[in-house]
Amino acid sequence: MESNYNHGNRAFLQAIMGRGSLTLSEGKSIVATILNVQEGTTITEDDVSQATFDSFIAAAAEAVSCFEYEIRSMQHQITKNKIYAFVNSVSDPFTQQATLRSPDELLYIKRLLDTIFETNNSRRKEVMAITSMQALEIQIRKGNSDKGLTQTEAEALLSSLEKENWLERSPKGYYSLAPRALMELRTWLIDNYNDNEDPNANQKIKFCEACREIVTVGQRCIDLDCNTRLHNICEAAFWKSRPSRNCPKCELQWNGENYVGEKAITIEEENLRRKSRGEKRRRQSQSNKVNNANGEEQEQIDNGVRKRRARLELPNTNDASSE
Structure with missing residues (x-):
């Protein structure tokens, strides 16, 4: 550890550890606050350069590396915001959560993930998310157990997971893994849901052809047996670098109308x-x-009736002349 690691670096590390993850904007705001205290300045997050922020990230990463932790980063699949997360690089995520969650809560989380990456991730439809209503179904709350979680307990756990940046909820009520979870669980997801080591075989966990991160929101190849996927945020730059809009693996035309998420x-x-x-x-x-x-x-019938009535109502001219 470099000798210039100071209280400001420790404060930043504590902040990211406490939050689990933060955006670039949030991180710069924290750095600005630290520098204002340390140096007596009055800067804002806009005044914090990328180089200054990166130096705080690097110092934090070095400080935790000997404890098998990392500071990882990725772009949010929808907002494109840069997200930084404090993650354990070695142990099983469920082992980590064992001290924070009850056994029934851990089983619920596992069933939730199975629904997201197995049930709602089929060959024809890669939703990779779960509705709030489905997340509260008795099969997911209890599994084959008589105990499990009550609906109130499940709702509280979902709220906690969302607050801790493990899950995020869309405006339409779908829960999916937040960037923190995708970074922390990356290896675990691959080990648990990808059965075949052959990269050409159909896999549950697929990666963006451009950035190589997991895709749970984006586009898929028109060929259901092709594993090529793209994030929406990566698409424009990817096609700009290629001579045609054909899938790089199967060569079929990419129409951008087949979705993941x-x-x-x-x-x-x-x-x-x-x-x-x-x-x-x-x-x-x-x-x-x-x-x-x-x-x-009906109008024709009515007209016919009116005509017949009119004929019946006409005076007989022969009778009139005889009188």
Whole structure:
């Protein structure tokens, strides 16, 4: 450890350890506060250079390396924000959580992950997320046990996991792994859900062709048996560097309309709704045609009745002349 490691570096390390993860903006804000205390300045996060921030990250990473911890970073798959996380580089994540969670809570988390990466991650539909309603189903809360978690306990645990940056919840109510979890659980996810070491075999955990990070939100190849995936945030730069928009593995055209993440199901639902609306309009149109036809037929009948009545009501001209 370098001799210039100081109280400011310790304060920064404590901050990232306490939060578990932080964004670049949050990190710079912490550094600004530390420098203001240390140097008596009044700077803001905008005044903290990337080099200064990187020096705090490097010092923190070096300080924890001998304890088998790391400071890892990745871009958020949706917002593109740079995220930094304090992660254990060696031990099983469930071993780490054993001191913080009850056995039933750990079993619930495992069933939650199985649902996200097994049940909701099929060959045809890679949702890789779970709805709040599904996360509270009795099969996930209790499994095959009579005990498990109550709905209230499960809701509290989900809230805690979200607050601790293990899970994130979308505006449509889908839970998925947050960047902290993707960085911390990377090796565990691969070991537990990828059965075949052959990179060309279908795998549950797939990686972005551009940045090589796990993809739980993005795009997939049109070929269901192809493992090529791309983050939406990586797509533009990736295709700009290539001569064509063809999949780099199977060479099929990449149309950008096959999704990974909750969009895989929300788009399908929208298509079904659109199809339903189209069918409804078609039935309405047919109904209108039938009604129009019936209306025209009724009008013809009414006209005929009126004409017959008119003839009956006309005076007999022959009778009138004889009088």
